[in-house]
Amino acid sequence: MSNPVQLPQWQRLATHAAEVRKRPLREAFATDPGRAARFSRQEHNLLLDFSRQLIDERTLELLLDLAQVRGLKPAIDAMFAGERINRSEHRAVLHVALRNRSDRPIQIDGQDVMPEVRACLAKMRDFVAGIHGGRIHGATGKAFTDVVNIGIGGSDLGIVMATEALADYRHRNLRLHCVSNVDGVQIGDVLHQVEPERTLFVVCSKTFTTLETLSNARIARQWIVDRLGEGAPARHFAAVSTNAxxxxxxxxxPQNRFPMWDWVGGRYSVWSAVGLSVALALGMDQFELMLEGGHEMDQHFRTAPFQDNLPVLMGLLAVWNRNFLGMDSLAVLPYDQRLHRFPAYLQQLEMESNGKRATPDGGLVDYDTGAVIWGEPGSNAQHSFFQLLHQGTANVALDFLAPVNGSGAYPGQQTLALANCFAQAQAFAFGQTETDIRKDLQSRGLPDGQISQLMPQKLHPGNRPSSVLLFSRLGPKTLGRLIALYEHKVYTQSVIWGINAFDQWGVELGKKLAESLVPVIENPQTNTDPALGGLMTYIARWRV
Structure with missing residues (x-):
């Protein structure tokens, strides 16, 4: 695809951005009582209110023109048709097939992948039922009470996020633990908490060669062997892999092995057998409800007009904020503690997908691509980093997420959470003017000299762009919709930027270097790299 910066549609947006920046949101709402309704969309019990973005009707019109000229509709159709849109690896991209709940075939090179997907789901359902019912048990005949998922990146983040988000739906008699870090702390802590006779390990690694995952899996395997005998791993391990x-x-x-496909990237794989631990923790019915929610968003993304299409609108607004308003990062702020790992999940989804500087044809971009994604639950964030967002110099856009009905045991508390969420959205949009501050301080009887001194400290500039995603309640379907919404938002951005959202070559370099350094760290005297000389000296000195 051509350089988007050279397009007249892009140039018109750049000119328009200079005008929009001058218009305070406070004024936009004051002069347009219908603004909130016009810049909100509702679909499948998700309300996207983007009225506090720095946009007007002309902005949307220009962004939709850009989407058309960049071929977004053909790109969406190409993904759902199984075309090999991951060009650098010559692969199709079909996470949508994993949650396809319709009878519609999804094909790669003329072959329908849905029979394989349905067979995998059936095998998962049988396995989960066997674990929950005690038919599948440990080497000594005892039922499993603990599942330990061993994986990293896409084989960990989605599992942790989903099972934390849906903790209210967890199976009462089965505890889930997740191990990803290679430093030995997590695996050691987990093994102290569980009984070998009642513990099942699920190892997720497509190639079964990932350094971190295999290191932890070997420790777990030896732990089982030492306590239950050489044959016990056959009863205490399951795997999601292609390395027979x-x-x-x-x-x-074989009955404990589950497939992976090269048309599913790790960060898109929670819908696949990688989600086996999610299904074990929640039950297969709840897991499939999550798939249904994802499928609903897929259908919306595939068929809805762009002006009403939630993922498309979010993707276009992200491009607007990044490329035309200079927003370096996006803070994701859920007002539900159950979603405390959702920002971390989105970090991988967005930054691994769109953290690119090359186009598929080998050229280098001369414009900004993926932003930094970060965030925390909103209530805590207000008392930590919101100060910088309100009055600092960083350029940050914001996504607020909130359920109307709370997830906790005290649902009345959600009123306080919503009040905080909406208050922050208003404060970021409208700020606090000199007139507001002066009136307040004068009412307190402060002299003019003190007021002048305090004025800069209390001034809130406002005009911080934000969207609010509101939903009725957090459950499996809602979570599925939210994940798919952000997945398709990421794809929308990548099409506009002309980059490949589905490879991750930047990750591979660090992996290769780490493997080569293991023997050097074990024996620092063998080091020949001057850049590591000082570090190796202290490794040799301090290693116990």
């Missing part, structure tokens, strides 16, 4: 030979060596039997 490695699984044979690990003594993982």
């Amino acid at each position: 030979k490695a699984l044979d060596a690990f003594l993982i039997p």
Whole structure:
């Protein structure tokens, strides 16, 4: 695709942005009582209120023109048609097939992948039922009470996020633990908490060669062998992988193996057998409700007009904020503690997908692409980093997420959470003017000299762009919709920017270097790299 900056549609947006920046949101709402309604969209019990974005009707019109000229509709159709849109790896991108709840075939090179997907889901359902019912048990005949998921990146973040978000739906008699970090702390802590006779390990690694995952899996396997015998891993391990030979060596039997496909990237894989631990924690019915929610958003993304299409609108607004308003990052701020890992999940989804500087044809971009994604639950964030967002110099856009009905045992508390969420959205949009501040301080009887001194400290500039995503209640379907919404938002951005959202070559370099450095750290005297010389000296000195 051509450089988008050279397009007249892009140039018109750049000219328009200079005008929009001058218009305070406070004034926009004061002169347009219908603004909130005109800049809100509701679909599948999700309300997207983007009226506090720095836009007007002309902005939307220009962004939709850009989407058309960048070929967004053909790009969406190409993904759902199974075309190999991951050009650098010559792969299709079909996470949408994993949650396809319709009878519509989804094909790659003329072959329908849905029979394989349905067979995998059926095998998962049988396995989950066997674990929950005690038919599948440990080597000593005892039922499993603990599941330990061993994976990293896309084989961990989605599992942790989903099971934390849906904690109210967890199976009462089965506890889930997740191990990803390679430093030995997590695996050590978990093994102290569980009984070998009652623990099932689920290892997620497509190639079964990932350094962090295999290191932790080997520790877990030896732990089982030392306590239950050489044959016990066959009863205490399941795996999601394509490496049959490695699984044979690990003594993982065929009935405990689940497939992965090269048309599903790790950060899009929670919908696949990688989500086995989610299904074990919640039950297969709840897992499939999550798939249904994702499928609903897929259908909306595929068929809705762009002016009413939630993922498209979010993606276009993200491009607007990044490229035309200079927003370097996006803070994701859920007002529900159950979603406390959702920002971390989105970090991988967005930054691994759109953290690119090359186009698929090998050129380098000369414009900004993916922003930094970060965030925390809103209530805590207000008392930590909101100060910078309100009065600092960083350029940050914001996404507020909130359920109308709370997830906790005290649902009345959600009124306070919503009040905080809406108050912050208003404060970021409208700020606090000199007139407001002067009136307040004069009412307190402060002299003019003190007022002048305090004025800059209390001034809030406002005009911080934000969107509010409101939903009725957090449940499996809602979570599925939210995940798919952000997935398709990411794809929308990548099409506008002309980059590949589905490879991650930047991750591979660090992996390769880490593997080569293991023997050097074990024996620092063998180091020949002067850049590491000082570090290796202290490794040798301090290693116990």
